[in-house]
Ligand SMILES: Nc1nc2c(c(=O)[nH]1)N[C@H]1C(S)=C(S)[C@@H](COP(=O)(O)OP(=O)(O)OC[C@H]3O[C@@H](n4cnc5c(N)ncnc54)[C@H](O)[C@@H]3O)O[C@H]1N2
């Protein structure tokens with residue numbers, strides 16, 4: 001038998017040799033700006049105007065000429081004449097001169113001539129004058145008219161993942177529609193003679209399908225269109241029928257289980273039947289028997305059936321691919337922060353290892369408590385905030401060592 005794990009490649013090589021080269025495979029959609037959170041932009045969007053568009057006070061107080069206040073202090077305040085009041089949404093018509101000021105609310109537009117604002121707490125008003133107890137410099141307590149967004153600048157770059165800041169900027173600029181890449185559709189196929197539906201009554205040796213439902217819930221929460229096939233028996237013809245359905249109905253097909261080297265593991269042969277296997281076997285624990293293949297238009301994953309292996313390989317391989325083919329420039333798992341581990345964590349696997357951890361703060365540090373458990377059990381995921389990474393060929397991370405933490409849910 002051919003060595004099924006002949007590729008057995010490191011994760012970063014998977015990214016550079018295969019994922020980096022994937023091209024966008026989804027259509028462009030024009031959506032209402034309020035609908036595009038989490039999509040990749042399919043266009044460069046430039047700003048038609050400045051934001052906020054006028055010099056704006058950040059405090060309730062007085063709009064002043066900063067140079068008038070230079071010598072102000074508590075015992076010898078500067079006295080300015082209050083020549084009017086600014087109202088929200090209105091423009092003060094006159095220009096203020098030296099020795100004058102105007103009452104201004106937070107967010108109000110500075111009058112001509114003023115270049116700073118003094119907080120109300122640093123003043124006292126009486127008989128049409130105000131005592132200023134604290135100096136301000138030019139620009140203090142003011143947002144300049146183009147500080148948020150400059151007219152003509154890039155608001156969203158093609159390939160950028162839209163976040164709430166983009167949505168805020170775009171709508172503030174009056175841009176109510178944006179072109180984005182459609183999110184791919186995913187067809188999940190649970191496999192295994194022992195696998196039954198969660199609603200079914202179980203005999204001792206059977207396993208209810210947690211994998212495909214957990215993944216479906218996760219992908220849906222990220223906005224993907226997900227469909228699921230019925231449970232497939234360990235039978236090559238059933239595998240073919242299911243994958244055929246998946247290729248007809250989704251951009252990406254995901255097989256759960258049957259990806260290892262057992263006599264009744266049919267993921268590899270089925271992917272070979274429909275297309276080309278790009279790699280099978282990665283140097284990652286959990287997740288060694290990950291298979292990735294393609295047809296002319298579609299992509300197929302064979303993911304290991306063990307619950308933790310299934311979810312971790314979805315995080316490390318499936319989700320990055322979904323992001324890449326739907327236009328996201330930033331598509332790889334991102335290091336969240338560094339943490340200090342609270343226990344020795346051995347790694348005798350000879351693979352890059354990911355371990356679920358629970359985080360807690362202690363002083364200025366983030367401590368990571370490993371949640372040990374075989375890849376055949378699901379509970380560690382339930383308690384975890386994310387994963388720490390033990391590099392390839394590192395045989396142990398000692399208690400108190402610093403290591404990389406990945407927040408796996410995003
Ligand atoms: N001789 C070797 N055996 C194994 C190797 C190896 O290199 N040589 N690799 C091991 C590793 S690592 C993993 S991970 C597993 C992956 O096996 P499969 O992808 O073939 O998965 P199955 O055998 O179908 O299932 C494994 C395990 O997971 C349970 N399972 C399957 N589907 C589901 C589901 N939908 N929901 C919940 N649980 C599921 C299944 O009942 C099995 O217990 O192979 C090792 N073996």
Ligand code: MOO
Nearest residue numbers: 286287288309375
């Ligand atoms: O993917 Mo397997 O976890 O290494 O048991």
